Amino acid sequence: MFAPIILQLLLGIYLKLHIHEESVRPWAVRVHGVVGKSYPVLGWTQMLFGAITFGGYCRGDNLGQCLAHYIMGTGFIAYGVIMAIMLLVGEAWIRRSGRSPEWWDSWVILLWGIVNTFTEHRGSGWSVKDMQHTVLGILWWAGGLLGVILARNNQRTVVPSIIIIITGWAFSEHAQALMISTRVHAIFGYTLMLAGIARIIEVSFITPKFTPITEPPAADDNHSEHTLADSPSSATGLYQAVRAFRHLPPFLLVSAGVQFMSATDEELRFVNGQGMDHVTYILIMFSIAFIIYALVVGLIRLYATSGRNAPSSIANEGGIELTATSKWYSRVPDTDVEGEQHIVGEDE
Numbered sequence: 001m002f003a004p005i006i007l008q009l010l011l012g013i014y015l016k017l018h019i020h021e022e023s024v025r026p027w028a029v030r031v032h033g034v035v036g037k038s039y040p041v042l043g044w045t046q047m048l049f050g051a052i053t054f055g056g057y058c059r060g061d062n063l064g065q066c067l068a069h070y071i072m073g074t075g076f077i078a079y080g081v082i083m084a085i086m087l088l089v090g091e092a093w094i095r096r097s098g099r100s101p102e103w104w105d106s107w108v109i110l111l112w113g114i115v116n117t118f119t120e121h122r123g124s125g126w127s128v129k130d131m132q133h134t135v136l137g138i139l140w141w142a143g144g145l146l147g148v149i150l151a152r153n154n155q156r157t158v159v160p161s162i163i164i165i166i167t168g169w170a171f172s173e174h175a176q177a178l179m180i181s182t183r184v185h186a187i188f189g190y191t192l193m194l195a196g197i198a199r200i201i202e203v204s205f206i207t208p209k210f211t212p213i214t215e216p217p218a219a220d221d222n223h224s225e226h227t228l229a230d231s232p233s234s235a236t237g238l239y240q241a242v243r244a245f246r247h248l249p250p251f252l253l254v255s256a257g258v259q260f261m262s263a264t265d266e267e268l269r270f271v272n273g274q275g276m277d278h279v280t281y282i283l284i285m286f287s288i289a290f291i292i293y294a295l296v297v298g299l300i301r302l303y304a305t306s307g308r309n310a311p312s313s314i315a316n317e318g319g320i321e322l323t324a325t326s327k328w329y330s331r332v333p334d335t336d337v338e339g340e341q342h343i344v345g346e347d348e
Contacts, residue, residue, distance in 0.1 A: 076257030106147025113140025168192030183278035195252035
């Protein structure tokens with residue numbers, strides 16, 4: 001963790017010097033961006049390893065279950081985070097790519113299903129759980145393949161949502177050794193099913209189409225990256241309701257991921273030994289999900305309103321015209337020798 005921190009610090013100092021503009025600096029900018037964007041992954045991994053080490057989990061025969069729960073739970077959380085990014089700042093990129101979100105979803109489901117098909121069975125005998133997990137892998141790659149075909153040419157499809165719903169149903173009926181484990185798996189399954197249903201509603205009725213574009217939208221365009229394609233004006237109550245509803249699928253996916261990561265046998269044996277019931281435990285997990293999603297949305301909004309993405313100001317004959325829409329960030333006007341105001345940009 002310290003190595004990338006030091007690297008990011010040194011790169012930041014170098015970039016502030018504005019030297020080697022045509023040779024080294026462009027590469028330093030790219031490396032600086034990669035290191036910065038890797039920090040959520042590095043931080044999440046470090047926290048996860050810290051919790052595992054603190055609890056003494058994932059040793060011996062428990063390693064396989066830990067890998068399954070923590071990797072898939074992290075996958076659901078990452079899925080929700082990516083959906084939130086697309087909702088808040090990424091829709092212009094979606095339209096420029098000419099690919100619907102479900103095309104990317106289906107490819108991930110397809111590839112992950114292939115991996116699960118050949119990694120869930122161990123040993124010579126087949127247990128009920130082995131069969132269930134292996135068949136789920138087959139379901140994912142088969143459904144993912146159909147989703148890729150149907151999502152071609154920027155078409156939206158509900159296939160990934162159906163796969164999520166079926167997966168949630170399967171886990172809600174997953175028999176476990178402890179009653180608390182059975183209940184926690186059931187709530188996880190119900191949450192995942194709700195996420196799939198909400199996604200179907202969003203795909204079918206809320207945002208049925210992303211209009212492809214070849215150029216970045218204008219600053220005053222109602223279809224900018226902060227708005228929906230083919231949606232009403234942001235001044236209408238309908239548009240606000242649409243935006244509010246579209247946060248439901250990613251939040252439910254984050255909640256499902258947190259619950260699945262907290263449902264290993266070791267964790268639930270510990271909770272059961274402490275005399276905690278499943279209601280209290282699930283409420284704690286939902287609280288953590290709210291905190292994670294609040295942090296995610298806060299960071300996305302900070303990215304969209306600060307630094308090089310901050311609203312700019314325009315100088316004119318009458319002085320200075322501020323076009324900033326955020327009260328938290330705007331560039332500071334500067335005064336030259338003749339008393340004329342202008343904006344200090346990145347090049348200065």
